[in-house]
Amino acid sequence: xxxxxxxxxxxxxxxxxxxxxxxxxxxxxxxxxxxxxxxxxxxxxxxxxxxxxxxxxxxxxxxxxxxxxx
Numbered sequence: 065x066x067x068x069x070x071x072x073x074x075x076x077x078x079x080x081x082x083x084x085x086x087x088x089x090x091x092x093x094x095x096x097x098x099x100x101x102x103x104x105x106x107x108x109x110x111x112x113x114x115x116x117x118x119x120x121x122x123x124x125x126x127x128x129x130x131x132x133x134x
Contacts, residue, residue, distance in 0.1 A: 066090045075108060080129060082112045 068086040075082040089106040090096075099105060117130040 065092075071108075075112075077112075077129065078127070082108070085111060 067089045069089070071084055071087050075085075085108065087106040088109055113129070115131065117132065119128045119130055121127065
């Protein structure tokens with residue numbers, strides 16, 4: 065089972081404040097291990113970035129958000 069609840073605090077990715085949305089949680093054992101290792105209580109998912117592109121630079125350990133121009 066996967067559960068959703070509205071975020072109770074502001075959420076940020078880097079310095080970008082995200083719109084209010086749901087936090088997703090599962091009590092499936094492998095996910096509980098991931099939450100514990102990452103020191104989080106749930107996941108926000110990709111709904112916040114449907115109009116954006118997330119850029120991940122694994123080599124330099126950086127990320128960014130690119131908003132496509134129209």
